[in-house]
Amino acid sequence: MIHFIEIAPKTGRVLRSGGVGALEELPNFNPATHKFVASPVYNPNGVYWDGQNVRPIPPSPGDNYKFSYRLRAWILDKSSAWAAARAKRVALLTTADNTINRINDTGGDASAWRTYRQALRDITRQTDPFELTWPAPPVD
Numbered sequence: 001m002i003h004f005i006e007i008a009p010k011t012g013r014v015l016r017s018g019g020v021g022a023l024e025e026l027p028n029f030n031p032a033t034h035k036f037v038a039s040p041v042y043n044p045n046g047v048y049w050d051g052q053n054v055r056p057i058p059p060s061p062g063d064n065y066k067f068s069y070r071l072r073a074w075i076l077d078k079s080s081a082w083a084a085a086r087a088k089r090v091a092l093l094t095t096a097d098n099t100i101n102r103i104n105d106t107g108g109d110a111s112a113w114r115t116y117r118q119a120l121r122d123i124t125r126q127t128d129p130f131e132l133t134w135p136a137p138p139v140d
Contacts, residue, residue: 001019001020001021002022002023002026003019003036003040003041004019004020004034005054007033007034007035007049008033011048011070013048014041014044014054017040017041017042037054041054048067050072058074064076064080065077078130082129085124086124089120092137093121096113096120113137116137120135
């Protein structure tokens with residue numbers, strides 16, 4: 001069995017892996033994108049090509065990181081940090097809306113909760129998703 005990987009030549013990202021009985025069974029063989037490997041690669045998403053060998057992608061250092069195949073390192077991903085912030089904001093807005101509705105139903109003053117809700121809506125006006133200052137909910 002001849003084991004191979006197909007890579008993105010500029011980055012070393014492993015796109016797929018496979019095995020063939022003979023080279024002729026790989027009709028679109030391209031030395032720039034196909035590399036022969038000694039053993040099967042069962043999870044192409046967990047490895048990269050360093051120019052000579054298949055290397056495992058190290059564990060992520062935390063949330064909001066993505067692996068850069070070009071740099072061969074984990075980097076902070078601002079877009080995923082904003083997505084996480086928006087998801088948290090949606091959950092907090094749901095709680096605020098429910099609380100405002102409950103206060104309104106009982107004839108109470110919901111102005112502090114409305115101010116809090118507006119502060120939540122404004123959270124994306126901050127520039128750094130890794131250093132967000134979240135407003136504190138009002139104390140009932």
